[in-house]
Amino acid sequence: MTREDDSGTPGHDPQQLWLSPGQPRRGRKPAFSREAITTAAVALADAEGLDSVTMRRVAAQVGAGVMSLYSYAPDKDTLLELMIDHVSGELPASAALTGDWRTDLKTIAHLQRSNMLRHPWLPAALSTRRSLGPNTLAFLEHALAALRPTGLDGAAKLEIFAQLTAFVAGHVSHELTQAAAAGSPDRAAAEARYLATVAADGHHPELAEALSAPARPLTPEATFTRFLNRLIDGLGTDD
Incomplete structure (x- = not known):
């Protein structure tokens, strides 16, 4: 701004x-x-x-x-x-919860991602926010209710929501950058050739093995969901 x-x-x-x-x-x-x-x-x-x-x-x-x-x-x-x-205010703060906190957190994260994609300036703006307005508080209340089954204390639940929001904002920022770069197919092809050359030089066996693995769906939605699942499925209920 x-x-x-x-x-x-x-x-x-x-x-x-x-x-x-x-x-x-x-x-x-x-x-x-x-x-x-x-x-x-x-x-x-x-x-x-x-x-x-x-x-x-x-x-x-x-x-x-x-x-x-x-x-x-x-x-x-x-x-x-x-x-x-x-x-x-575009985030639904009164949607029904399933009672499965991991499932509900994933839904919340997908809602946040959709909101940030509609407003590409939002991920960067969130890093400067100093207070919580009524719409933000309503969605926070919804997220805290989703975390009630964990039995965690309030501070831990607030930390989890902050971590989730930061993850979504960071991922969307990367997603938007990648989408802009996708407009240059020559650049993507050059990057692929470079990595293939490096992987074949014998000095990067771990990279060579990683690149030889079966490809996974690379659509933005599929990639986000995989990363999100790793994050939330790895969350425990211990401090």
Whole structure:
């Protein structure tokens, strides 16, 4: 997200941000809502990436002056918090749970992946998040309920959810990078030739053995599911 003003230290009061929704911080009430501002910012990020989201661009999208936006989002970091929670509202937080916590966690992870693929800027944005909005909290509550059968304490359950989210974000980031690289088949072919040459030089027997193994499905969905299964099936219920 491009910075327009680097003066001061961005920050917000979570209570002011989340518990007083839609209330401007100063000045008269604008003729638009915080929801409209956030929706416009998300649309820009979806279409052009986070760097396209400036207060000036968002103001133009909602037909407002730039300064009026600061009543609702005093800095771009706060706007990003609003954007993250806005798209978190797409995650179903009231879906029925099976009671099998591993199965339920896998479902949660697939939902997160789909959400991040719809909003490719989200994995990077999550690393800057400083507070949890109402939509995020609702999904967290759902995940903690899924983990109840483990018998783990609250701290451990929070750690597992954080680990799961970090895994999904990292995998989606890699997935998006690979998808972009797939547009260059010559590069992929050159990489394959290089690895085949290295594997045949006699100095990398482990790599040669790995490359000679039967190929597995390489679709993004299949790859994600394999990695996810290894992660969750390996989780125990001991601290």
